[in-house]
Every structure is written in C-alpha cells, then in structure tokens.
Amino acid sequence: MPDFDRKKLPNIHATALVAGETGILIVGPAGSGKSRLAEEFIQSASVRGRFAALVADDQVFLETRGDRVIAVAPEPIRGLMEMRGTGIVQTRSLERAVMHIAVSAEYTGKAERLPDPATRRELVPGVFLPLVFLQPGRLADPFALLAARLENRLLI
Numbered sequence: 001m002p003d004f005d006r007k008k009l010p011n012i013h014a015t016a017l018v019a020g021e022t023g024i025l026i027v028g029p030a031g032s033g034k035s036r037l038a039e040e041f042i043q044s045a046s047v048r049g050r051f052a053a054l055v056a057d058d059q060v061f062l063e064t065r066g067d068r069v070i071a072v073a074p075e076p077i078r079g080l081m082e083m084r085g086t087g088i089v090q091t092r093s094l095e096r097a098v099m100h101i102a103v104s105a106e107y108t109g110k111a112e113r114l115p116d117p118a119t120r121r122e123l124v125p126g127v128f129l130p131l132v133f134l135q136p137g138r139l140a141d142p143f144a145l146l147a148a149r150l151e152n153r154l155l156i
Contacts, residue, residue, distance in 0.1 A: 009061040009072065010124045015081075016055035016071035016099060019045035019143050023097045025060070025071060025129060027121065028105035033136030034058070035082050037105050040136065042091070044143035053092045057081040064127055069099045101146070102129040105136055 015026040015034040019041045026034045035057050045052035056073035057080065063070040072095065079093040102121040121131040134142060
C-alpha cells in the first residue's frame with residue numbers, strides 16, 4: 001500500500017524518466033516533443049549500457065520529501081508512452097523515482113545562446129529543479145550532454 005495519497009499530489013503535464021542514475025523531468029506544452037525527447041534519452045543511455053526507464057509520460061504526480069522531488073506514475077498510464085505516428089507503446093518503467101533535473105522541450109526562438117547554468121524551474125509552488133533547454137531531434141547523444149552538464153564538464 002502506498003504511503004501517500006495520490007489524490008493529494010500535484011499532477012503536472014510532463015514526462016519523467018531515469019537515465020543512468022539521473023531522474024529527468026521533461027516539461028513543455030502539448031506537442032513540444034516531450035515523449036520524443038524521453039525516448040532519445042532512453043535510447044542514448046541504453047546504447048551506452050546504462051539503465052534507462054520511463055516513470056510517466058504526459059502526466060506526472062509530484063511528491064516532495066525534504067528537498068527531493070519524486071515523480072510518481074499515474075496507475076492507468078504506467079509503462080505506456082505515446083510515440084507520435086506510432087501510437088501508444090509499452091516500455092520499461094518505474095512506479096516512482098527521484099528527479100534531479102528539469103529539461104524544457106519548448107523552443108520559443110528567444111532562448112539565450114549561453115543560458116545561466118543556475119536557471120531553475122518551479123514545478124509547483126516552492127518546488128524547484130535545475131533547468132536545461134534541449135530540443136527533441138537535435139542531439140545525437142542527449143544522455144552524454146546531460147551527464148556533462150551535471151558533472152560540470154561543459155565548457156562555458
């Protein structure tokens with residue numbers, strides 16, 4: 001029996017996954033490519049021999065415990081991912097996972113060329129994660145880029 005009441009948790013429009021040991025929460029409006037970017041992360045991590053699994057696609061419950069953000073999959077969609085042009089597919093999944101970083105799939109054309117690495121995203125009032133901007137379909141290896149960002153190996 002879960003130790004929380006899902007009805008009381010905030011439900012946000014996002015996609016959550018784990019790649020390697022990193023929880024990634026992909027945010028953006030409908031049609032921005034959240035599912036595609038999640039699949040790119042999963043494939044990129046898998047090719048490198050790293051663990052990768054979906055938590056939830058399109059709708060994610062958020063739980064906070066101290067300074068940790070935990071993504072929880074809604075039961076009806078657990079293990080399911082929408083693949084544009086293909087339909088709904090079943091994929092390796094977790095019921096819940098700690099999120100470490102938010103990735104915005106939204107591209108407005110106004111993003112800074114060299115964004116501040118301290119940028120954060122408020123997910124629900126008072127709940128923040130570090131934020132990076134990545135466009136779906138633009139990177140050959142999004143997992144490597146994210147790992148470099150998290151390990152402060154990016155040249156800025």
